[in-house]
Amino acid sequence: MHVCSCVCLAGAISIYSPQRSLIRSVQDDVIFSVNFTCSGIPNIQWTFMSGLVSRTIGAWQPGGYTNITEDYSSRVQAYDNGSMGLSDLRLQDGGFYVVTITESTGSSKDFGFVLKVNEVLYEDLQYLTVSFLALACLAGLLMLAMWLLDKAYKKIMACKRRREMPGKATCKQQNPSQ
Ligand SMILES: *[C@@H]1O[C@H](CO)[C@@H](O)[C@H](O)[C@H]1NC(C)=O
Numbered sequence: 001m002h003v004c005s006c007v008c009l010a011g012a013i014s015i016y017s018p019q020r021s022l023i024r025s026v027q028d029d030v031i032f033s034v035n036f037t038c039s040g041i042p043n044i045q046w047t048f049m050s051g052l053v054s055r056t057i058g059a060w061q062p063g064g065y066t067n068i069t070e071d072y073s074s075r076v077q078a079y080d081n082g083s084m085g086l087s088d089l090r091l092q093d094g095g096f097y098v099v100t101i102t103e104s105t106g107s108s109k110d111f112g113f114v115l116k117v118n119e120v121l122y123e124d125l126q127y128l129t130v131s132f133l134a135l136a137c138l139a140g141l142l143m144l145a146m147w148l149l150d151k152a153y154k155k156i157m158a159c160k161r162r163r164e165m166p167g168k169a170t171c172k173q174q175n176p177s178q
Pocket residue numbers: 016017018031033034035079081082083
């Protein structure tokens with residue numbers, strides 16, 4: 001708790017979170033859990049950042065208004081302690097999430113989270129299994145073909161040797177007589 005909490009002397013806003021780095025799978029839900037202390041009723045705003053893109057998710061006031069942008073309105077849950085729930089995660093949701101707490105005096109403080117969204121694993125596993133089986137079959141066929149080729153080659157060589165031997169013998173016998 002003491003590691004994450006931070007007191008800003010100028011604004012006297014303090015934000016705390018039990019976990020700032022989260023990993024979820026596609027279609028999972030996530031709660032960016034925070035709590036804060038400040039004077040008065042603050043304004044809470046959440047922003048999403050990924051690469052160069054920065055998008056406002058929404059803003060609300062504890063016990064007051066809630067304004068979530070259209071893109072997120074069906075998936076976002078706003079909590080009075082500043083936390084935000086995001087449901088039905090997509091791969092594109094991976095990135096940085098920043099909550100900005102602004103006091104009525106105008107002073108504000110940011111607090112960041114990292115969300116990693118993984119693809120659902122079992123589809124990958126199935127694909128890998130099928131690929132592995134296909135490769136194993138191919139390897140088996142190749143080994144069988146090589147074994148057959150090797151056998152055929154040895155047979156041909158043996159035949160050749162058997163055919164050449166009497167020929168050479170006759171050649172050597174014929175040469176002196178010519
Ligand atoms: C904030 O409130 C939500 C909903 O009541 C709760 O699940 C969460 O644990 C709270 N977060 C903190 C850090 O207290």
